[in-house]
Amino acid sequence: MNITEITPSYSVSPQITVGDVATIAEKGFNSIxxxxxxxxxxxxxxxxxxxxxxxxxxxxxxFVPVVSGSITPENVIEFKDELAKLPTPVFAYCRSGGRCQNLWLLAGNAR
Structure with missing residues (x-):
């Protein structure tokens, strides 16, 4: 797993497997x-x-599925709503981690 920390409460990664979930939990993440x-x-x-x-x-x-290269305003709203409900730190994944990072930025979380 290649984990990129965006902030202490939000990190992203490329696609994971079932076997990676235990490692994610061991690293202290509370949500995926x-x-x-x-x-x-x-x-x-x-x-x-x-x-x-x-x-x-x-x-x-x-689960907030977003089509690669086609993030919509509705996707951003759903992402922001779901993110607000999740206990931190949050581990987010997609194919490369890029969508997760772009959603974070579009939702107004950039610092």
């Missing part, structure tokens, strides 16, 4: 957010498998 639509690429780990493992380990999970 997926910003990648299910089935975007063949072989991509299903979001519900990751959600199930996250919840089994006591992490809060949010």
């Amino acid at each position: 957010m997926c910003n990648r639509p299910n089935g975007e690429d063949p072989g991509q780990t299903d979001v519900e498998e990751i959600r199930a493992e996250a919840e089994r380990l006591g992490l809060t999970f949010a």
Whole structure:
């Protein structure tokens, strides 16, 4: 996993697997957010498998799917609303981590 800390309460990463969830929990994250639509690429780990493992380990999970290169104002609003509900620190992932970072910036979280 290649984790990029945006702030102490929000980090991003490329696609994760079910096996990565325990490491995410061990690193002290309290929530995981997926910003990648299910089935975007063949072989991509299903979001519900990751959600199930996250919840089994006591992490809060949010799914705000965003199409690569097509972030809409509605996506930003949904992201901001979900982010406000999640216990921090939050670990967000998509294909490369770029969407997660762009959503953060568009939601007005840049410092």
